[in-house]
Amino acid sequence: MxxxxxxxxxxxxxxxxxxxxxxxxxxxxxxxxxxxxxxxxxxxxxxxxxxxxxxxxxxxxxxxxxxxxxxxxxxxxxxxxxxLKSDFPHNVEVLRKLANTSYQLYGLTNWSEETFPYALENYDFFNLFEGKIVVSGTEKLIKPDPKIWHVLLERYQLEAGESIFIDDNFKNIEMAKTLGFKTIHILQETDLEAELNKLGVKFE
Incomplete structure (x- = not known):
């Protein structure tokens, strides 16, 4: 797909x-x-x-x-x-590049509903998601519970097979795979742009 x-x-x-x-x-x-x-x-x-x-x-x-x-x-x-020390500049740069393509960007995060607004207010790249973010603290569901992925899929009418899920937590990656997502497990040494390229993502 x-x-x-x-x-x-x-x-x-x-x-x-x-x-x-x-x-x-x-x-x-x-x-x-x-x-x-x-x-x-x-x-x-x-x-x-x-x-x-x-x-x-x-x-x-x-x-x-x-x-x-x-x-x-x-x-x-x-x-x-x-x-909340800072962002990861290399990965944010990849996000900004993706925002200039036809791919749709979404967020799926384990984050307190009370602290997440601070990040939204202080890091402008969150605007690139255009509000299409599912926050665990708001939903009262948390990864790796599969229900939170279903919230994302149903809310935005997505197909898992047409989607890449990116996370640093291996348990979350494993669950996303079982749900049919293509995945990228982020480690300190991961080159995100290269991994996206391997999955067929085009930046131009």
């Missing part, structure tokens, strides 16, 4: 987000920072906010579990913008 649609994950693909960008300076102690991020403010906890739980509720739940870490837990979302 001819490729018509290109679907981007955001974190790890277009945006460089990592809590260490804030906590490295906050703790000034890598061992303590890693303990906090692996055992107190772990990924599994943050994912629930991406799934739609409010930041306030998530913070209070964790403080009840770990009262000795209250200060650090409150600092997590208070300083969230510092964790």
């Amino acid at each position: 001819e490729i018509k649609n290109i679907i981007f994950d955001f974190g790890g693909v277009l945006m460089d987000w990592n809590p260490r960008y804030f906590f490295k300076t906050y703790f000034n102690d890598d061992e303590k920072m890693e303990y906090f991020l692996e055992n107190i403010a772990q990924d599994e906890w943050n994912i629930e906010q991406d799934r739609g739980r409010t930041l306030a509720e998530g913070t209070e739940i964790q403080i009840k579990k770990f009262p000795d870490w209250e200060r650090e837990l409150r600092a997590y979302y208070d300083n969230w913008p510092v964790m």
Whole structure:
């Protein structure tokens, strides 16, 4: 099938987000920072906010579990913008090139409904999606749950076989493959434009 649609994950693909960008300076102690991020403010906890739980509720739940870490837990979302360090220029450049082609661009992201507006306001390339973005926190669904891909497909009347899905999370890539998408798994060394070319995407 001819490729018509290109679907981007955001974190790890277009945006460089990592809590260490804030906590490295906050703790000034890598061992303590890693303990906090692996055992107190772990990924599994943050994912629930991406799934739609409010930041306030998530913070209070964790403080009840770990009262000795209250200060650090409150600092997590208070300083969230510092964790969103920058974009990935090479991949954003590819996105901008795609915006000048006939391909349709979509976003499918695991992201809190409360923090995503900051990214929209501060990085102009999100305008290239023309609002065609499915955000997990808004939908109360999160990758790799196949239901969130179905939201995208049904909302915009897309065919998976006509679409390329780009993500840095291998579990998400595997699920997208089972749903019939062509996929690109983004790693640090991935040349996105070259990978798109391999799948038949033309930039001219």
